[in-house]
Amino acid sequence: NPDIFEYHEGMNGGTNARGEEVTADAYEGWYYGHLSPWMKITADVQGGDYNEFVGDNGNYPDRHDVMIVGNHHAREWMSYEVPMLQLEVIAFSYNNIGYDNDGDGLIDEDGWGDSNGDGILDDDGDCLAMASEHQDSNGDGVNCGPGDHGVDEDYSEQFITDLVNLREIYLIPMLNVDGNIYDREVFCPAPAWETCPSGGWRKNLRDNTYTGVTPLPDLNEEVDEDCDGVDLNRNYQFEWGAPLGATGPLIPGTCSPSEGELDGSNNDVYNGPVDDRDNDGDGQVNEDHVDGKDDDADGVTDEDWWGGNSEPETKFIQDMTEMNDDDGDGASEFKSTLTHHSYSELILWPWGHCTDCESPDHAQLEYHGQQMADMTLYANLQSSSLYPTSGDFCDWHYGVHGSYCYTSEIGTAFHQRPEDIDHIAVRNLGIGFYIAEIADNPRERADNGIANISKNQNLQLPGLVDIPPKGDIPIDMCISNDFAYSLDIDVSHIMYRTVKPNRAQSDFGPKEWSTTAWSMSPLRETSSTCNLLNGENGTVLRSNLPVPDTVSGQVHYKAMLGTLSGGDLYLYPPNGGYYVLEIDYRADYGGLFGALFMFLVVAGFVWGGLAICLRMMLVDENEKEFADAIAEGGG
Helix, strand or coil, X not given: CCCCEXXXXXXXXXXXXXXXXXXXXXXXXXXXXXXXXXXXXXXCCCCCEEECCCCEEEECCCCEEEEEEECCCCCXXXXXXXXXXXXXXXXXXXXXXXXXXCCCCCCCCECCCCCCCCCCCCCCCCCCXXXXXXXXXXXXXXCCCCCCCCCCCECCHHHHHHHHHHEEEEEECCCCHHHHHHHHHHHCCCCHHHHCCCCCCCCCCCCCCCCCCCCCCCCCCCCCCCXXXXXXXXXXXXXXXXXXXXXXXXXCCCXXXXXXXXXXXXXXXXCCCECCCCCCCCCCCCCECCCCCCCCCCCCCCCECCECCCCHHHHHHHHHHHCCCCCCCCCCCEEEEEEEECCCCEEEECCCCCCCCCCCCHHHHHHHHHHXXXXXXXXXXXXXXXXXCCCCHHHHHHHHHCCEEEEEECCCCCCCCHHHHHXXXXXXXXXXXXXHHCCCCHHHHHHHHHCCHHHHCEECCHHHCCCCCCCCEEEEEEEECCCCECCCCCCCEEEEEEECCCHHHCCCCHHHHCCCCCEEXXXXXXXXXXXXXXCCEEEEEEEEECCCCCCCEEEEEEEEECECCCCCCEEECCCCCCEEEEECCCCCCCCHHHHHHHHHHHHHHHHHHHHHHHHHHCCCHHHHHHHHHHHHHHC
């Protein structure tokens, strides 16, 4: 669908945010020379602004950006299977509103996770209705859990369409193309799921025996499996290299085996070469590494880094992040990011570089992590609780750019068995859409979620709407007093449409009506109060729908709210649904004179017709005989 998809490999390059001149080949893999493929996804992707450095169209200042990355580590197959499934679902679902995915006659009744809030993942009971021996189809020991048949199988296509319309999604399924080719074709060829399910090639293919400064060149120019490669998820600049000792050998050629780590040098997590340049030109080297602090007290932060972002793949991520500034405020547009890994069935979030530490957004990061953990039944952990890591993607994205960044550890093996790929991918599908949903303002969404603010707000139900005998129809939205709503019509409004089903359309639903356009009506403040779903008092926002008095049939309506700090896509009812209000013809039948004239016309026809009928009934019998005689004589 060229209306929403734009395919790319690497970037054009130019002058990056650090003032460096970069060409497109700077992002090519060391060995095979491949660029990282990626997809830009947004509505009218050929419109908007063109980013000359990145090379993409479809840049809109009012749309929030999200980055989803797979395959930092070459051997982790599920890390690109899941984003590829997300791509497929977007392609199928966009504007395919109201599709009955499970064929049960219901629409959008079983979204990802516990979408109706009843504590049960199987929202429509399809799985629970099966015999117990069939409720654990994926064999994970949990009946009717994520990935089982009948669970989360009827998501909302309208919700996905809304996301694509209001977000710019940068989907990078396979970052480490070079390493992945080497893992699949050389290091661990099929059937890898049998020969090395928990092994494989992890890094990229940097030639560590010839770096340009060492006396030991690699004359054969072949991959040295005992030494070559950099762990991309240890190569980001934030807190790079310390204190974990994930460094390479001082002398090339003394590396440990890639799997064995026999000499303790942790070659499998080698984080790349030290940057020995004077990055800020002050005559000192590496005096202010990237940690968010002014280590050398010169008034500038993180300007002379120790190392990191040395690889084509991590440079690609860094430049895409730092050169993506749609609104020109000098900051990255990615407020939320997700990187897929495998395996361990975990959701991880910063910090990863330190133990017994918490970030300033600890509670909020934990909240969103728990939402994704509930969808997948994975464990929700701060990254360093598993083990500490330095120089990883999420610490860099959060520490440098403030992005709420999450790592999903998918599945049960690096090289997952083919028969397990589908159900594991389905199990993890929802988190990619969740991370896109919260891309507007993840901290505010977490605060609202922790306090149950947004969930307790409610849109007026059809049975409670007071339809006036004429004029606009008022629809109320009950808002928490703690919700910092915006009245900007672009983000806060009631969407409505009018339809008049005929007899053949009596069973029409979201799919059939999806081609009928929606109109937008603004919300206005009132002095009225209302009851939130938790019983507390709220404030009424009202929208007066300009439905003509001559309309009869149905009014479909739904609400979207935005906040003063840039939040949007708070949907009521949730997941792209809408309410149906039945409405009768309300118009008068003309003015006084028109009504009198119509009365006289109708009365004339009625009484005149009645008089003729009575005359015919009361005709004298003699007149009938006379008429008959004349008729016979004429014959």
